[in-house]
Amino acid sequence: MESIIRNYDLDRVSVATVASHTALQILRGASRLGFYTIAVAKPSTAWFYKRFSFINEVLEVDFSDFESVIDYLIERNTVFIPHGSYVEYVGWRRAISMPIPTFGNRYLIRWEADQRLKMKLLGHAGISIPKSFDDPSMVDGPVIVKLYGAKGGKGYFIARDKDELIRRLSSIKEDFIIQEYVIGVPAYYHYFTSRMRDRVEIMGMDIRYESNVDGRVFGFEEPTFVVVGNLPMVLRESLLPTVQRYGEDFVKAVHELVPPGMIGPFSLESIIRDDMSIVVFEFSGRIVAGTNVYMGVGSPYSTLYFDKPIDMGERIAIEIKDALGRGRLMDIVT
Numbered sequence: 549m550e551s552i553i554r555n556y557d558l559d560r561v562s563v564a565t566v567a568s569h570t571a572l573q574i575l576r577g578a579s580r581l582g583f584y585t586i587a588v589a590k591p592s593t594a595w596f597y598k599r600f601s602f603i604n605e606v607l608e609v610d611f612s613d614f615e616s617v618i619d620y621l622i623e624r625n626t627v628f629i630p631h632g633s634y635v636e637y638v639g640w641r642r643a644i645s646m647p648i649p650t651f652g653n654r655y656l657i658r659w660e661a662d663q664r665l666k667m668k669l670l671g672h673a674g675i676s677i678p679k680s681f682d683d684p685s686m687v688d689g690p691v692i693v694k695l696y697g698a699k700g701g702k703g704y705f706i707a708r709d710k711d712e713l714i715r716r717l718s719s720i721k722e723d724f725i726i727q728e729y730v731i732g733v734p735a736y737y738h739y740f741t742s743r744m745r746d747r748v749e750i751m752g753m754d755i756r757y758e759s760n761v762d763g764r765v766f767g768f769e770e771p772t773f774v775v776v777g778n779l780p781m782v783l784r785e786s787l788l789p790t791v792q793r794y795g796e797d798f799v800k801a802v803h804e805l806v807p808p809g810m811i812g813p814f815s816l817e818s819i820i821r822d823d824m825s826i827v828v829f830e831f832s833g834r835i836v837a838g839t840n841v842y843m844g845v846g847s848p849y850s851t852l853y854f855d856k857p858i859d860m861g862e863r864i865a866i867e868i869k870d871a872l873g874r875g876r877l878m879d880i881v882t
Contacts, residue, residue: 568633573843577861656833663725673801679728690729732819744870752847754838780841
């Protein structure tokens with residue numbers, strides 16, 4: 549990446565991402581900061597992204613051939629912004645090795661793709677996490693079974709007891725993890741780790757709206773966890789110190805286990821119990837779709853740092869602009 553950036557015209561940097569997930573806020577934010585913007589789209593959806601004036605260029609490509617656009621993106625002095633759909637479409641192995649300067653720590657994608665590595669990293673941070681079970685016969689209450697990868701909850705299911713779990717696992721062919729099903733209120737926290745300002749910022753939070761968990765007809769359909777949207781959330785202020793501490797502890801753990809450490813946005817996904825304890829069951833080491841709820845209006849928490857509301861797309865663009873101004877672009881890409 550260093551040799552590629554050495555040949556960049558740093559006065560003409562472009563920002564690109566895959567046209568899905570959080571592409572609209574990423575590219576809108578980049579455009580507002582003066583960057584040339586590129587959406588890399590499937591042929592089936594490219595027409596939609598061409599509707600927006602803040603996207604300067606839409607490249608159409610089958611993601612099985614994603615590498616075919618890399619040389620062009622490098623010619624445009626591109627910083628590429630990863631998100632969940634990019635990881636799911638191209639696969640974590642290709643995402644890690646894609647030869648283009650990528651905003652954030654791309655090596656976290658490997659940890660995010662493996663549920664056991666996820667729990668290892670959260671545990672190393674000292675964050676409260678659900679109990680996991682390697683042996684289904686040891687289950688002593690309700691559990692949730694999660695598949696590996698950025699699937700937006702697809703394929704997850706709840707088993708009420710050991711017998712139901714063993715019966716249903718017989719049909720699962722993919723890698724999975726079994727976790728205690730924690731009862732409480734879901735809350736998903738958005739953070740930004742700034743290398744330029746040396747701080748961890750709380751940038752917002754949301755809850756997920758999940759197909760037939762939230763919209764099912766009770767008694768007729770098995771609940772599943774496919775995310776169809778997100779809702780904004782403002783948390784009880786007395787919980788914010790714990791949320792901040794968890795974010796900072798996570799950043800410290802990433803620094804120790806996944807060099808070069810945390811860069812840019814990440815998310816911790818939690819359940820808040822009725823005793824106000826917070827149990828974290830997932831993380832995402834990049835921008836999450838829940839940040840879309842603040843697109844254009846900005847998160848109320850962002851005013852604590854910038855004295856005005858901004859969204860995560862703008863926050864990423866601000867960090868890139870700051871890094872360019874200080875001659876430190878290599879500090880924010882991998």
